Amino acid sequence: MSKIIGNSLPSIPWQDKPEGYKKPVWRYQNNPIIKRDAIPSSNSIFNSAVIPYKEGFAGVFRCDSRAVSMDIFAGFSEDGIRWNINEEPITFLGEDPEILKREYRYDPRVCFIEDRYYITWCNGYHGPTIGVGYTFDFKTFYQLENAFLPYNRNGVLFPRKIGGKYAMLSRPSDTGHTPFGDIFYSQSSDLEYWGHHRHVMSSFKGDDSAWQWTKIGPGPIPIETDEGWLLIYHGVINTCNGFVYRVGSAILDLEEPWKVKYRSKYYILGPEEYYECVGDVPNVVFPCAALTDKDTGRIALYYGCADTVTSLAFTTVDELIQFTKEHTL
Numbered sequence: 001m002s003k004i005i006g007n008s009l010p011s012i013p014w015q016d017k018p019e020g021y022k023k024p025v026w027r028y029q030n031n032p033i034i035k036r037d038a039i040p041s042s043n044s045i046f047n048s049a050v051i052p053y054k055e056g057f058a059g060v061f062r063c064d065s066r067a068v069s070m071d072i073f074a075g076f077s078e079d080g081i082r083w084n085i086n087e088e089p090i091t092f093l094g095e096d097p098e099i100l101k102r103e104y105r106y107d108p109r110v111c112f113i114e115d116r117y118y119i120t121w122c123n124g125y126h127g128p129t130i131g132v133g134y135t136f137d138f139k140t141f142y143q144l145e146n147a148f149l150p151y152n153r154n155g156v157l158f159p160r161k162i163g164g165k166y167a168m169l170s171r172p173s174d175t176g177h178t179p180f181g182d183i184f185y186s187q188s189s190d191l192e193y194w195g196h197h198r199h200v201m202s203s204f205k206g207d208d209s210a211w212q213w214t215k216i217g218p219g220p221i222p223i224e225t226d227e228g229w230l231l232i233y234h235g236v237i238n239t240c241n242g243f244v245y246r247v248g249s250a251i252l253d254l255e256e257p258w259k260v261k262y263r264s265k266y267y268i269l270g271p272e273e274y275y276e277c278v279g280d281v282p283n284v285v286f287p288c289a290a291l292t293d294k295d296t297g298r299i300a301l302y303y304g305c306a307d308t309v310t311s312l313a314f315t316t317v318d319e320l321i322q323f324t325k326e327h328t329l
């Protein structure tokens, strides 16, 4: 039995695995949980992050408007399934107006560290880079310096310091629909200056695991377990019909997370359902958050579908760690 090192969350959204179902991750029956027009201005709501907050849950949602402007919005839920998303985007307070200028914001992650909720996102600053902010209450938000120079996407914090430093995974990119991409690990003493960069893993060039051939990127905040950090990530293959985004799992060393212990050859979730295959960008599943309950080992995974709606899927720490170890590359 593998163990989650973390908090109890008896109110985690949950449905049991359907009888006879063989795969390690199963979908919520009433997907998608957030429709494309859940707020009046939105064209689509996807690639969003949630976290336990007070008696319920809070989240930061990527809502692309009907002008197709990309921004992030706070939202709240009692059960993690039915969400009330603010109709106005997040505005950040901060010391330097240069940093507060908004170009675009997308694909947020939310991570509780020590005493506050940190938000990272893909932030337009003369090209995509990693924006960093924090909040105590999901009402007032403060923005810090961008973590890196452009171009970078998918900044994902670890939920505690490692080796005395804050730690972040990210995926250096280009200005466009990047046709490459590996995951790197960076460290910081103050969440402002990032360095001591380490390579974690590359896309996989080979038909042993071709779904992650073109590029990969970190997904939810890594889950601490007694076997290592359980990393859920996205992997992309380029096809004659464009990119296809799927989800994979890896286990990273607890104290030196740039060392990959196991990495699954098979994807754990791919576009199969109608709402994953059809939308503004077809054939995309893109995970940005996972809730966990240490008592039961349950994991609830939130993922964007076809760049249009948001869905929920379930697994357990046992299922995923066993699957990743059994089918490691």
Ligand code: BMA
Binding pocket: 047, 106, 107, 177, 178, 245, 281, 284, 286, 304, 307
């Ligand atoms: C990536 C990001 C994601 C998006 C994906 C598929 O580059 O822009 O937000 O879900 O492409 O379009």
